[in-house]
Amino acid sequence: xxxxxxxxxxxxxxxxxxxxxxxxxxxxxxxxxxxxxxxxxxxxxxxxxxxxxxxxxxxxxxxxxxxxxxxxxxxxxxxxxxxxxxxxxxxxxxxxxxxxxxxxxxxxxxxxxxxxxxxxxxxxxxxxxxxxxxxxxxxxxxxxxxxxxxxxxxxxxxxxxxxxxxxxxxxxxx
Numbered sequence: 811x812x813x814x815x816x817x818x819x820x821x822x823x824x825x826x827x828x829x830x831x832x833x834x835x836x837x838x839x840x841x842x843x844x845x846x847x848x849x850x851x852x853x854x855x856x857x858x859x860x861x862x863x864x865x866x867x868x869x870x871x872x873x874x875x876x877x878x879x880x881x882x883x884x885x886x887x888x889x890x891x892x893x894x895x896x897x898x899x900x901x902x903x904x905x906x907x908x909x910x911x912x913x914x915x916x917x918x919x920x921x922x923x924x925x926x927x928x929x930x931x932x933x934x935x936x937x938x939x940x941x942x943x944x945x946x947x948x949x950x951x952x953x954x955x956x957x958x959x960x961x962x963x964x965x966x967x968x969x970x971x972x973x974x975x976x977x978x979x980x981x982x983x984x
Contacts, residue, residue: 825913825967826917828971829860829862829970829971830858840965842962843961847881855981856980856983861927862929863927866929869974882946889949889952907945914944922936943966
């Protein structure tokens with residue numbers, strides 16, 4: 811029997827609760843693990859994003875360094891193949907993300923509203939990114955790799971941040 815996609819004893823994530831706030835030491839460690847797993851240089855500058863408008867502009871901007879996205883996709887394929895039965899994997903991952911979909915979207919909408927942002931596009935993008943991180947982390951867990959760099963990414967979301975990616979030679983964290 812394949813393991814469930816998520817540990818049963820996990821704390822409730824603080825989706826989007828600390829956007830724009832500098833990461834703690836633990837969160838810096840999660841970010842370092844994520845950045846290292848992406849194959850980015852350890853000394854890549856960190857830019858803290860502090861508002862929804864900037865996050866929206868970055869996510870819409872052409873010309874971001876998408877090598878991190880390609881690395882994530884390659885890892886997703888590798889982990890899926892490692893787990894095996896693609897249909898069973900998809901069912902379990904869908905279950906894991908379906909359980910949190912409303913909470914994640916609601917948290918993104920509330921966080922955006924607190925900063926005067928009502929843009930449905932960026933709220934959907936934020937919620938989708940958190941759902942993807944949940945999906946990726948669950949896949950790593952199912953593949954027997956709980957310390958995978960996808961876990962670092964997920965932990966950033968669970969702590970209340972949104973890792974936006976690489977733009978202009980820096981890693982952006984909201």
